[in-house]
Amino acid sequence: MNVLIKTATIIDPSSKFHNQTCDVLIEKGKISKIAKSIKNTNNYKTIDLENLHLSQGWFDSSVCFGEPGFEDRETIENGLKTAAKSGFASVALQANTNPIIDSNADVAFLLSKAQNHAVNLLPIGALTKNSESVDLAELFDMKNAGAVAFSDYKKPIKNPNLLKIALQYASNFGGLVCSFPLDTQIAGKGMVNEEFTSTSLGLKGSPNLAEAMQVARDLFLLEYTGGKLHIPTISTAESVELIRQAKAKKLDVSCSVAIHNLCLTDSVLEQFDTNYKVNPPLRTQTDIDALIEGLKDGTIDMVTSDHNPLTIEDKNVEFDHAAYGTIGLESAFGALNNLFSTKKTIQLLTKGKSRFGQDQTTINEGEIANLTLFNPNTKYAFAETNIVSKSKNSAFLGQELKGTVYGIIANNKTVL
Numbered sequence: 291m292n293v294l295i296k297t298a299t300i301i302d303p304s305s306k307f308h309n310q311t312c313d314v315l316i317e318k319g320k321i322s323k324i325a326k327s328i329k330n331t332n333n334y335k336t337i338d339l340e341n342l343h344l345s346q347g348w349f350d351s352s353v354c355f356g357e358p359g360f361e362d363r364e365t366i367e368n369g370l371k372t373a374a375k376s377g378f379a380s381v382a383l384q385a386n387t388n389p390i391i392d393s394n395a396d397v398a399f400l401l402s403k404a405q406n407h408a409v410n411l412l413p414i415g416a417l418t419k420n421s422e423s424v425d426l427a428e429l430f431d432m433k434n435a436g437a438v439a440f441s442d443y444k445k446p447i448k449n450p451n452l453l454k455i456a457l458q459y460a461s462n463f464g465g466l467v468c469s470f471p472l473d474t475q476i477a478g479k480g481m482v483n484e485e486f487t488s489t490s491l492g493l494k495g496s497p498n499l500a501e502a503m504q505v506a507r508d509l510f511l512l513e514y515t516g517g518k519l520h521i522p523t524i525s526t527a528e529s530v531e532l533i534r535q536a537k538a539k540k541l542d543v544s545c546s547v548a549i550h551n552l553c554l555t556d557s558v559l560e561q562f563d564t565n566y567k568v569n570p571p572l573r574t575q576t577d578i579d580a581l582i583e584g585l586k587d588g589t590i591d592m593v594t595s596d597h598n599p600l601t602i603e604d605k606n607v608e609f610d611h612a613a614y615g616t617i618g619l620e621s622a623f624g625a626l627n628n629l630f631s632t633k634k635t636i637q638l639l640t641k642g643k644s645r646f647g648q649d650q651t652t653i654n655e656g657e658i659a660n661l662t663l664f665n666p667n668t669k670y671a672f673a674e675t676n677i678v679s680k681s682k683n684s685a686f687l688g689q690e691l692k693g694t695v696y697g698i699i700a701n702n703k704t705v706l
Contacts, residue, residue: 291702292317294330296338298663301345301636305653314344316659319702324655337706339696341667343632346651347379347660347700348639351546352414352522353597353619354443358399359388364599364680366403366411372678373409374705376595376619377639377662377695380410382646385421386443392416392427394435401436408703412438412646417456417467421445426456433465438646439520441468444569444614446504448474450511457517466645468520469508471529472570476500481610483571487556493609496571502528509536512543520645521545523596525570527580534589544645545589547581548596549618550685553625558685564605564612565685568596582629585638592642595622599681616685621672623664624691632666632693663696663706670694 295314300307313328314321330336353373356363364372373381383400385391391400397413404411415432419425421442429440440460447453447469456467477500482488484495505521509532512519524530524545536543548568556572566572584590595618604613626635639662643650651660670676672686697706 291319291704292332292334293699293704294328294334294336295342295344296336298342298344300653301343301633302653307653316699319659321653321655321657321659337663339663339665341665342696343664343666344653345636345662345664346640346653347698348377348662349643349648350378350381350595350597350619350622351592351642351646352384352594353381354384354386354599356387356599357403362601366400368678368680370404370407370409370411371705372619374698375678375695377623377664377698378409378619379660379662379698379700380412380643380648382412382414382438384414384441384443385416390416390420392419392421394428394431397432397435397437408698408700408705410648410701412648414439414441414468416440417442417447418452423447423449423452426452426459429456429460429465430463433463439466439468441522442470444470446470446472446474450507453508454511454515457512457515457519461515461517464518466518466520468522471501471504471508471521471524473500473503476503481567481571482559483556483573485556485574487559491559491562493559498526498528498573498577501526501570502532505529505532509533509541509543512536512541513539517542519543523548523551523570523594524590525551525573525577525581527577530580530584530589534584537589544591546592546594546642547585547590549593549622549625550596550616552578552581552593552629554685562609564607564609565616565683565687567609567612567614568616568685569614591645593626593638595619599679600683601681605683616683617677617679617681618684620677620679621684621686621689621691623695624672624693625686625689627666627693628691659699661699663698664693665696666693668692668694
């Protein structure tokens with residue numbers, strides 16, 4: 291692939307061209323030249339877009355597609371297309387399929403389906419067989435097949451001894467263990483944040499305590515066992531403080547926060563819109579403020595879209611019976627860019643790669659082209675026409691977002 295990018299502002303603090311507006315020449319998938327002006331002597335394809343900005347390719351640590359088993363929600367083919375058009379050059383794919391991804395053959399299947407795509411698909415294998423929290427899955431075999439981490443998506447490990455053994459075993463080969471932060475006995479049948487809104491709407495609430503107790507337990511286990519622990523999608527002020535203390539102890543722990551938990555409070559539930567039914571639930575502004583502070587001081591390592599496509603049958607039912615989840619790839623950049631400066635937004639969207647075993651790229655001559663192309667200044671109301679996913683269950687429908695993604699250049703391919 292040969293392409294000449296014209297008049298692009300480079301946002302990459304690791305590049306000597308950071309904050310400069312340059313032309314970028316890409317030949318055979320590598321950046322061959324960066325300069326103020328480059329002549330197109332070889333008649334290569336030219337990319338010349340309004341207010342074009344370039345950054346390192348973005349990474350998302352938690353996406354769901356559905357295939358195999360739930361192709362009505364999303365396929366791998368269209369899911370990777372959605373990721374590319376949303377600016378993501380690599381995505382870590384959850385194991386919540388049918389069958390569950392819990393063997394080396396399952397991991398190999400995912401990788402085979404993702405061949406020859408611009409987006410790198412990074413399989414997350416199930417932590418326990420069939421994600422049932424009874425027996426550990428084939429962690430080492432899945433690691434050898436290409437799994438980058440192990441997680442039972444949205445299912446907490448109830449048995450602390452099982453998590454203890456998982457951390458000890460995975461530490462033998464550097465495996466990353468993920469533990470969803472929810473004490474189901476405390477949460478009970480709660481489906482939204484336990485606060486004023488849940489009481490006024492008559493919806494069963496799940497308190498912050500249900501998350502914080504599980505985080506505290508998991509951190510105690512990590513301190514005892516060693517190993518590598520990732521706590522996905524924290525949502526409470528208490529969790530931020532617990533992880534801050536754990537990092538002060540030099541424990542090998544990382545965590546993420548879902549973008550919708552940074553942007554939306556539980557007050558949006560007043561219309562009983564099931565697109566806002568997510569797990570963990572939307573919390574209060576106090577929690578959001580703590581999460582944002584955690585991102586700023588490095589306590590929270592990365593953001594995620596927590597992209598989870600669901601069908602109309604999953605969502606267009608009474609609130610009590612609706613499935614948890616929202617899509618988020620298409621709205622991720624525009625939502626974050628509303629909250630933070632563009633520089634900070636790009637930093638958040640490119641963090642976390644090394645934690646999931648990926649090399650950090652840079653925008654310099656001689657480097658492999660792994661780029662996201664975007665315009666940070668446009669404003670628009672997010673609508674179904676902006677959705678590339680097969681499923682349309684977005685919590686950001688009708689929200690004003692800031693910034694347009696043009697696409698990616700990665701794996702010697704261009705998707706615009």
